[in-house]
Amino acid sequence: MTAPTITARPAVTEPRARFRDLLAAEWTKLWSLRSTYWTLLLSGLAIIGLNVNAAVADHHNWPRYDADIRAIFVPIWAMRDAFTQIAGLMLMLAAGSVGAITITGEYGTGLIRTTFAAVPARRSLVTAKLIDVTVVMLGYGTVVAGASFWASQAILSGRGVGMSIGYPGAFQAVAASAVLAPVCALVGMGIGAIIRHSAATMVVTTAVLLLLPMCFTDHYRWTADIKHALPAMAWERLIDLGYGRFGFTVRRPTTTTEAWIVLALWALGAAAAAITVVHRRDV
Amino acid sequence: MPTTARCAESPARDTVGRVIEVSGLTKRYGPKTAVNGLTFTVRPGHVTGFLGPNGAGKSTTLRMILGLNEPTSGTATVAGRPFRDRPRGLRHVGALLDAQDVHGGRTAYAHLSALARGNRIPRTRVDEVLREVGLTEVARRRIGGFSLGMRQRLGIATALLGDPPVLLFDEPINGLDPEGVRWVRGLFRRLAAEGRTVFVSSHLMSEMEHTADHLIVIGRGELIADESLAEFAARGTPQSVTVRTPDAASLTAVLTADGAAVRPDGDRALTVTGLSAARIGELAFQHRIMLHELAPRIASLEEAFMELTADSVEYLAGDAR
Numbered sequence: 001m002t003a004p005t006i007t008a009r010p011a012v013t014e015p016r017a018r019f020r021d022l023l024a025a026e027w028t029k030l031w032s033l034r035s036t037y038w039t040l041l042l043s044g045l046a047i048i049g050l051n052v053n054a055a056v057a058d059h060h061n062w063p064r065y066d067a068d069i070r071a072i073f074v075p076i077w078a079m080r081d082a083f084t085q086i087a088g089l090m091l092m093l094a095a096g097s098v099g100a101i102t103i104t105g106e107y108g109t110g111l112i113r114t115t116f117a118a119v120p121a122r123r124s125l126v127t128a129k130l131i132d133v134t135v136v137m138l139g140y141g142t143v144v145a146g147a148s149f150w151a152s153q154a155i156l157s158g159r160g161v162g163m164s165i166g167y168p169g170a171f172q173a174v175a176a177s178a179v180l181a182p183v184c185a186l187v188g189m190g191i192g193a194i195i196r197h198s199a200a201t202m203v204v205t206t207a208v209l210l211l212l213p214m215c216f217t218d219h220y221r222w223t224a225d226i227k228h229a230l231p232a233m234a235w236e237r238l239i240d241l242g243y244g245r246f247g248f249t250v251r252r253p254t255t256t257t258e259a260w261i262v263l264a265l266w267a268l269g270a271a272a273a274a275i276t277v278v279h280r281r282d283v
Numbered sequence: 284m285p286t287t288a289r290c291a292e293s294p295a296r297d298t299v300g301r302v303i304e305v306s307g308l309t310k311r312y313g314p315k316t317a318v319n320g321l322t323f324t325v326r327p328g329h330v331t332g333f334l335g336p337n338g339a340g341k342s343t344t345l346r347m348i349l350g351l352n353e354p355t356s357g358t359a360t361v362a363g364r365p366f367r368d369r370p371r372g373l374r375h376v377g378a379l380l381d382a383q384d385v386h387g388g389r390t391a392y393a394h395l396s397a398l399a400r401g402n403r404i405p406r407t408r409v410d411e412v413l414r415e416v417g418l419t420e421v422a423r424r425r426i427g428g429f430s431l432g433m434r435q436r437l438g439i440a441t442a443l444l445g446d447p448p449v450l451l452f453d454e455p456i457n458g459l460d461p462e463g464v465r466w467v468r469g470l471f472r473r474l475a476a477e478g479r480t481v482f483v484s485s486h487l488m489s490e491m492e493h494t495a496d497h498l499i500v501i502g503r504g505e506l507i508a509d510e511s512l513a514e515f516a517a518r519g520t521p522q523s524v525t526v527r528t529p530d531a532a533s534l535t536a537v538l539t540a541d542g543a544a545v546r547p548d549g550d551r552a553l554t555v556t557g558l559s560a561a562r563i564g565e566l567a568f569q570h571r572i573m574l575h576e577l578a579p580r581i582a583s584l585e586e587a588f589m590e591l592t593a594d595s596v597e598y599l600a601g602d603a604r
Contacts, residue, residue, distance in 0.1 A: 029389070032388075
């Protein structure tokens with residue numbers, strides 16, 4: 001081989017690294033996958049549909065309800081129509097999956113190596129990803145929760161039992177349902193960052209969000225403490241406008257403030273876990 | 284080691300910015316040592332081949348240079364700094380580690396755009412690199428439908444995105460068609476001629492023979508050789524000459540008398556070592572011995588490589604060991 005003729009090259013000039021470029025890059029990545037659109041669109045329609053269906057059923061059955069039911073229909077039953085339990089489960093599942101996939105999709109395909117070779121500042125990158133997902137899921141949660149509340153109450157108002165957003169506790173319930181989406185998405189991201197394998201992440205995320213609440217009762221102080229420290233139960237607490245009205249349902253009362261703190265801690269804890277493990281581990 | 288020759292070829296100025304320095308690099312996974320005390324330097328202006336059998340630790344070494352894997356001990360720096368200390372990487376090092384390290388659901392354009400955006404590289408550069416690797420036509424198609432060769436081209440486009448002074452390629456030839464192989468070789472030589480540091484790994488010597496100026500050979504995670512291609516070639520079996528003659532007996536006597544080692548090699552052929560082809564021809568002429576063939580046999584690089592790494596091959600077929 002002959003020695004090549006070498007051209008002298010100037011030293012690398014580089015613009016200052018900006019965090020908002022990472023936000024923009026991760027935003028592009030999120031929306032350049034069809035699965036993002038489809039998961040959000042289909043799950044959103046399903047959730048709103050389930051809630052609307054509950055309102056339609058109560059509208060239909062209203063003439064047969066006795067005085068006891070009618071007495072507590074507003075706010076307890078009316079709110080349960082806006083946010084049915086099954087729709088809540090679906091919201092948690094969809095949000096948890098979307099969050100998990102943003103992380104496991106990178107590890108599972110090997111893209112994570114390309115990503116970190118381009119951006120060695122891993123913590124900044126993961127933080128950008130966490131923020132983008134939080135923003136998207138908060139928007140999704142707001143649309144889904146807002147539409148569920150508005151549509152269900154519009155239907156119930158045909159019987160004169162629809163609530164307005166000004167009803168005491170109604171706004172809090174809608175806000176909690178909206179916030180549940182980003183909280184669950186962050187939990188999915190945190191678990192995804194720890195496990196990295198797609199299928200296993202889905203199983204664990206589903207277990208933590210949906211199954212764990214069923215494993216604990218209110219019967220003992222310690223089980224009640226664990227149960228109410230779960231995101232699903234915090235959400236239930238915030239949409240339960242009849243909380244405390246029936247003494248037998250609650251052995252260990254919790255406040256709405258505690259419920260908000262639970263949601264915040266899960267979000268922050270999951271985000272911190274994701275940032276920490278991704279920074280430390282080999283890829 | 285002939286460092287003087289290499290330094291003379293390199294521009295004195297601005298070279299530090301492009302040097303890859305690996306020092307005492309070690310990586311253990313539990314009881315298994317993947318890379319053991321590797322020390323070498325990769326300089327600009329050359330294509331440096333990184334050779335070793337499968338499982339020798341090439342990919343692990345490249346990943347440590349890129350800060351993807353943390354060394355158990357030792358250091359790897361690019362331009363004097365661990366790569367992981369840089370907030371953004373594409374302008375410093377371009378890398379193709381594995382063409383499959385992409386998300387099949389994105390289009391080539393979206394993939395490159397996101398990478399460019401994170402590094403503040405203008406979008407026009409995405410179109411440039413797509414054109415350079417010949418993927419403009421399929422840029423809006425999803426990567427999931429790409430062949431391995433197309434993915435290799437996309438990986439090369441990714442490496443070129445930041446116009447970096449240092450480029451790493453791990454087995455870049457895999458999956459490329461002959462035209463692609465020719466193109467890649469030309470590209471590597473051009474990048475090196477532009478003063479960049481080009482470090483290309485392969486487990487096939489034949490690939491490096493046409494591309495690299497300098498070789499770093501490892502086996503079982505340890506350095507075996509760090510030298511120019513010519514020096515490496517000289518390591519192979521001593522040069523021999525194949526001679527065909529109807530009078531093998533006389534020729535053998537003449538050549539042996541002149542100090543050669545002669546070995547019969549099939550039908551009327553001799554393998555001669557210790558004499559040049561020219562000298563053999565002279566002796567045959569002087570002694571009036573007819574020759575039908577006089578062919579110097581150059582030891583191939585492949586042989587040199589096989590010989591060198593014979594003791595350090597990780598996986599052998601059957602009971603060959």
